[in-house]
Amino acid sequence: MQSTSFSRLESRYFYAFAAACAMVAGIGYLASHYMEEHGHIVTGMNNTIVWGMPHVFAIFMIVAASGVLNVASIGSVFGKAVYKARAPLSGLLCIGLLAGGLMVLMLDLGRPDRFIVAATHYNPTSVFAWNVLLYSGMFSLVAIYLWTLLEKRFNSWSKPAGLMVFAWRFILTTGTGLIFAFLVARQAYGSALLPPMFIVLSFAWGLAVFLLAQAAIYAWNRETLDPAILKRMRNLLGVFIIGALYLVAAYHLTNLYFAKQTGFERFILVDGGTYPWLFWAGYVVFGSLLPLLLIYHPSLGKTRSVVAASLLVIIGSLALLYVFIIGGQAYPLAIFPGFEASSSFGDGQIAAYKPSLPEFLLGIGGIGVALLITTVGVRVFNMLPHDAALPQGVHGETH
Amino acid sequence: MSDTNLDRRQFLGRASVALAGLAIAPGMLLYEFSQARPLGEAASGKVRWGMLIDTNQCESGCNDCVTACNEENGLSGGTAPTDAQWIRKVELKDTGSGRITSLPVMCQHCASPPCVDVCPTGASFKRADGIVLVDKHICIGCRYCMMACPYKARSFVHETLTDQLTDVPRGKGTVESCTLCVHRVDKGQETTACAEACARGGHHAILFGNLNDPDSEISKRVRAVATTQIRADLGLNTGVRYQGI
Numbered sequence: 124m125q126s127t128s129f130s131r132l133e134s135r136y137f138y139a140f141a142a143a144c145a146m147v148a149g150i151g152y153l154a155s156h157y158m159e160e161h162g163h164i165v166t167g168m169n170n171t172i173v174w175g176m177p178h179v180f181a182i183f184m185i186v187a188a189s190g191v192l193n194v195a196s197i198g199s200v201f202g203k204a205v206y207k208a209r210a211p212l213s214g215l216l217c218i219g220l221l222a223g224g225l226m227v228l229m230l231d232l233g234r235p236d237r238f239i240v241a242a243t244h245y246n247p248t249s250v251f252a253w254n255v256l257l258y259s260g261m262f263s264l265v266a267i268y269l270w271t272l273l274e275k276r277f278n279s280w281s282k283p284a285g286l287m288v289f290a291w292r293f294i295l296t297t298g299t300g301l302i303f304a305f306l307v308a309r310q311a312y313g314s315a316l317l318p319p320m321f322i323v324l325s326f327a328w329g330l331a332v333f334l335l336a337q338a339a340i341y342a343w344n345r346e347t348l349d350p351a352i353l354k355r356m357r358n359l360l361g362v363f364i365i366g367a368l369y370l371v372a373a374y375h376l377t378n379l380y381f382a383k384q385t386g387f388e389r390f391i392l393v394d395g396g397t398y399p400w401l402f403w404a405g406y407v408v409f410g411s412l413l414p415l416l417l418i419y420h421p422s423l424g425k426t427r428s429v430v431a432a433s434l435l436v437i438i439g440s441l442a443l444l445y446v447f448i449i450g451g452q453a454y455p456l457a458i459f460p461g462f463e464a465s466s467s468f469g470d471g472q473i474a475a476y477k478p479s480l481p482e483f484l485l486g487i488g489g490i491g492v493a494l495l496i497t498t499v500g501v502r503v504f505n506m507l508p509h510d511a512a513l514p515q516g517v518h519g520e521t522h
Numbered sequence: 523m524s525d526t527n528l529d530r531r532q533f534l535g536r537a538s539v540a541l542a543g544l545a546i547a548p549g550m551l552l553y554e555f556s557q558a559r560p561l562g563e564a565a566s567g568k569v570r571w572g573m574l575i576d577t578n579q580c581e582s583g584c585n586d587c588v589t590a591c592n593e594e595n596g597l598s599g600g601t602a603p604t605d606a607q608w609i610r611k612v613e614l615k616d617t618g619s620g621r622i623t624s625l626p627v628m629c630q631h632c633a634s635p636p637c638v639d640v641c642p643t644g645a646s647f648k649r650a651d652g653i654v655l656v657d658k659h660i661c662i663g664c665r666y667c668m669m670a671c672p673y674k675a676r677s678f679v680h681e682t683l684t685d686q687l688t689d690v691p692r693g694k695g696t697v698e699s700c701t702l703c704v705h706r707v708d709k710g711q712e713t714t715a716c717a718e719a720c721a722r723g724g725h726h727a728i729l730f731g732n733l734n735d736p737d738s739e740i741s742k743r744v745r746a747v748a749t750t751q752i753r754a755d756l757g758l759n760t761g762v763r764y765q766g767i
Contacts, residue, residue: 161681162680162681163604163680163695169603170604170674232662232664233661233664233665233678233679234695234696235662246642249642250640251664251666305670306669307672308636312669456673456674458612458752459767461617462617464612464613465613466613
């Protein structure tokens, strides 16, 4: 550590940062308390847009939690040393994001006080109920995996534990995709393409989160990441962004081909107001094409570009989820195909949704929880990646 | 004079018999004819409650069924996007011919209800007699059932409720929908509030009854005329059938 004023005060900065994260989480909790006291009337949600902003944040965090484990999987399952050195951070980020996402989902319930009922009453046909098991299983498995990584005596077990985590996270993201894929009557959902699409999206979003966290940790510790490692990870992010774009395109193209779905696609892609803007500008241009430029352009691709690309991928992911979750509900259900319907309950009309401050703060609160767990975890367990003595000659002077 | 006295005696005698009969008969008669279950006995799979809605009789602009439902179940009657509406009148215009149809839409009481499949806690459930309900004690308010319902039949209670009816438990933060007037059914009554109001208005567009009883009026009508299920393509086998769409 250099003897700068920063390193003298580093401990104070750490506590200040952790306290700021805790405060964000606390504000999220207060927002949910306000929602519980007054009912969901204080949110923008209604009987048509039943899932709102909290779900956008929650699903982002849960999908990214699974994707961030890619780094660990490439290390432990496929034996790449560069990634293995980053496996503990990857596991920790997974736990943080999962905890943040689940907190948001739980606190957005109409009756969060009854959360325990989800454990005592179990409907085996419900994919939500499966997810209760998948999420708690994920916590346990990642905790075991982290233990095998951090406790030298158990290091030899890290490969089988990593393999378990690898398999589990595929099932977990499949489960997240199935929440929507199992909705029989909704134009936006009910497609078998959704689970694989969510898996590929998770790769990109998770890696973007990881690269941001890694950059922050290196900057905090006044370390520089080996450019060769940066290049490798950044190129991987590029491949994931392209993969995600491919599946999103396939999803919309299949819909476009079905005459009964063209109205919905027109709404999402052309004349739905906010939704086409968020899709094309938010997800496609700023969330995918610009990051690809930042990654692959010969004169770019340095740390700053990669950080910017990762941030853009995250912003794009939130835009895509907003279009997918809220736009998907805003377009009216086809209850009477072949008829124009109207009623006092919004039949045949595009539903309006205006997110309110409490639901937004609840979502941000989840990010606060994820950051707090990561910040404390990185410090307590010393999770700065150590890249000493790499066989390919790819090594950084990290310690 | 004596004649008059005799008449009076006869009248009093007959009147008291009639009064006694009136007092006892309803209970006995209803028990006999409605197959009502004694309290505490579970609903029977031999019965399938359902409705037949004749859209030819349903008048555009008439809201009697909706008003009756709101009154029966203690709903506010508000039509804001956050207000509960268990039954609504939908106006349909055929995009080809321009023909207008008016019809009420409520929970269709599916035999294979998607809301029951997706509910994580089992709060959404189907009774043996086909009525789909929400157990307000174990509903956690996740709204997944609302996402899954193809008919937009469910409402979420967005605000604190006051002056609830004892027969119709409701709760802030839980989901609810048409109960097919289960509180009436369980008391042996043979009609729902909406069907009753529709008949009172002279329309007779809603017929409630037991689809499993071949001699019930609803079964006879379903056998005699062409009826449809909304979104029959989903294969959910709805308990509510429509005529004329």
